[in-house]
Amino acid sequence: MANLKDLKNRIRSVKSTQKITSAMKMVAAAKLRRAQDNAEAARPYAARMSSIINSLASKATPETAPTMLVGTGADQRILLVVLSADRGLCGGFNGSIIRATRREVERLKSEGKTVDLLMVGRKAKDALKRELGDLIVDSREGIQGTAVSFADIDSIADVIRERLENGELDRCLILYNRFISAITQEVTLSSLIPVEVEETEAVDKDSASSAPYEYEPDEATVLEDLLPRNLSTQIYTAILESSASELAARMTAMDNATRNAGDLIDRLTMEYNRRRQAAITTELIEIISGAEAL
Amino acid sequence: MAETTAFELVTPARVMMAVDASMVVIPGSLGLFGAMPRHAPTISTLQRGVVEVYVNGTVNTRIMVDGGIADVTEDKCVILAERAVSLDNTQRSDIESQRQTADTNGNTRELEFLDAVLDAL
Numbered sequence: 001m002a003n004l005k006d007l008k009n010r011i012r013s014v015k016s017t018q019k020i021t022s023a024m025k026m027v028a029a030a031k032l033r034r035a036q037d038n039a040e041a042a043r044p045y046a047a048r049m050s051s052i053i054n055s056l057a058s059k060a061t062p063e064t065a066p067t068m069l070v071g072t073g074a075d076q077r078i079l080l081v082v083l084s085a086d087r088g089l090c091g092g093f094n095g096s097i098i099r100a101t102r103r104e105v106e107r108l109k110s111e112g113k114t115v116d117l118l119m120v121g122r123k124a125k126d127a128l129k130r131e132l133g134d135l136i137v138d139s140r141e142g143i144q145g146t147a148v149s150f151a152d153i154d155s156i157a158d159v160i161r162e163r164l165e166n167g168e169l170d171r172c173l174i175l176y177n178r179f180i181s182a183i184t185q186e187v188t189l190s191s192l193i194p195v196e197v198e199e200t201e202a203v204d205k206d207s208a209s210s211a212p213y214e215y216e217p218d219e220a221t222v223l224e225d226l227l228p229r230n231l232s233t234q235i236y237t238a239i240l241e242s243s244a245s246e247l248a249a250r251m252t253a254m255d256n257a258t259r260n261a262g263d264l265i266d267r268l269t270m271e272y273n274r275r276r277q278a279a280i281t282t283e284l285i286e287i288i289s290g291a292e293a294l
Numbered sequence: 295m296a297e298t299t300a301f302e303l304v305t306p307a308r309v310m311m312a313v314d315a316s317m318v319v320i321p322g323s324l325g326l327f328g329a330m331p332r333h334a335p336t337i338s339t340l341q342r343g344v345v346e347v348y349v350n351g352t353v354n355t356r357i358m359v360d361g362g363i364a365d366v367t368e369d370k371c372v373i374l375a376e377r378a379v380s381l382d383n384t385q386r387s388d389i390e391s392q393r394q395t396a397d398t399n400g401n402t403r404e405l406e407f408l409d410a411v412l413d414a415l
Contacts, residue, residue: 041308048304048372052337052365150306150376151401216324216338225339226363229376236306 004279007272011265018261024089025254032182032247038148039179039240046237049230055213056223057197066220068161068227071194072170077114079137079160079169080104081192081235083176083242084124086141090246091253093177093185094123100175100187105132116169118159120144120239137163144243148236157232164193176238177245183252185245192234195227297331301347301371303357305378311355317348318371320364329364329371336366342407344381344414345373356381358414360407377404379411386415 057069084097101117101124108115117132119125119139129136138159143152163169172193177185190196215222298314318329321343329336340362347355362375379389389411396404 038307042306044309045304045306045374048365048374052363052374056337212335214334214336216322216336221323222337222339222363225361229363229374232376233306 011268021254021257028247028251035244039244074170077169079116079172081118081174084121085246086122090250093249098127153236176242179241179244182248299331303373315347319346329366338364358411
C-alpha cells in the first residue's frame with residue numbers, strides 16, 4: 001500500500017508529465033498553423049496543374065498516352081507509397097496509417113497482385129518492418145515538417161519514375177492522412193499513376209465553352225513535361241496534408257493527455273489529503289487515549 | 295488600353311503574383327511570346343528565362359522562372375513554375391548566399407538557375 005511519501009512523488013511525476021504534454025500541445029498548435037497555411041498555399045498550384053492535365057488527358061488516346069498518365073495498362077505490380085510521421089505521441093495518426101497499409105496490402109495480395117512499399121516517415125516503417133519488411137523497396141525519413149523542400153520530393157518521384165521505366169510497377173498509389181480539420185484527419189488512398197482524371201463530362205463542358213487550346217511545342221511534349229511535375233506536385237501536396245494532419249493529431253492527443261493528467265492530479269491530491277488527515281486523526285487518538293490511560 | 299488579362303504566377307509554395315496585366319512576355323520553349331488580352335488559348339512549356347509583366351503598357355515586374363508551364367486563355371494567363379525569383383525586390387547578396395549553399399550541396403540545376411538570376415539582376 002502506497003504511503004504518503006509515495007503519493008507525493010506520484011503527484012510530482014504526473015505534474016511534470018502534464019507540463020511536458022501541455023508544452024507539446026502548444027508547440028504542435030503553433031506549428032499546425034504554419035503547416036495548415038503551407039497546405040492551403042499549395043492548393044492553387046495543384047488545382048491548376050490538374051486542370052491542365054485534365055484538358056490534355058481528355059484528348060489523349062490510350063494507345064498514344066505516356067505510361068505516366070495511364071499506367072502500363074497491366075495491373076500486376078503495385079507500388080504503395082505510405083506517408084507516416086517520424087515521431088510518435090500523435091494519437092491515432094500513425095496507428096490508422098499502419099492499419100490501413102496492412103489492410104490495403106492484404107487486399108491487393110488477395111487479388112493476386114505484387115505489392116511494393118515505399119515508406120515515408122519512420123513510424124510506419126518501424127511498425128511494419130517485421131511483417132512486411134520484404135515488401136519495402138525504399139524509405140525516406142526526416143523530410144516532413146514545416147519546411148518541405150521540393151528536392152526531397154523529387155527524390156521520391158525519381159524512385160517512382162525509375163521503377164516505371166524499368167517495368168517494375170504498373171500502378172502507383174499513395175496512402176496518407178488527409179487534413180480535414182484540426183480534429184478530423186482521414187486516411188486517404190489516391191492514385192499517382194495512372195493520374196486521377198476527373199469525369200470527362202466536366203472537361204467537355206469546359207472545353208466547349210472556350211476555343212480549343214494550341215499546344216507549344218505540341219501536345220505530347222507538353223504532357224511529357226507536365227507529368228513528372230504533376231507527380232512531384234501530388235506527392236508534395238500529400239506530404240503537406242500529412243504534416244498538417246500529424247500536428248493536428250498531436251495537438252488533440254496532447255490536449256487530451258494534459259486534461260487526463262489534470263484529472264489524475266486532482267484524484268491523487270484528494271487521496272493524499274484524505275490519507276494525511278487519517279494519519280493526523282490516528283495520531284490524535286493515540287495521544288488522547290494515551291493521556292486517558294494515565 | 296483598358297483591356298487586361300488576369301495574370302497569375304503560381305509556385306508550389308504560394309500564389310506568387312496575381313495582377314491584371316496589359317501584356318505578359320513569356321519565355322516559351324519555342325521562344326518568347328507575348329500574352330495579351332484575347333490571345334488564342336495556348337498551353338506552352340517554358341524554358342528558363344524572364345517573365346515580364348506589363349501593367350498599363352510598361353514593365354511592372356520581372357520574374358525569373360526555371361521552366362514551367364503557361365496556360366494562356368483569352369482573358370487569363372497562368373504560369374506554373376516550380377522555381378521563381380522576382381528580379382525587382384531581390385537583393386544580390388541573398389542570391390549569392392543561396393548560390394553558396396547550392397554550390398556546397400552540389401545542386402547544379404539550382405546553381406545554373408541562380409547564375410541566370412544574377413546575370414539578369
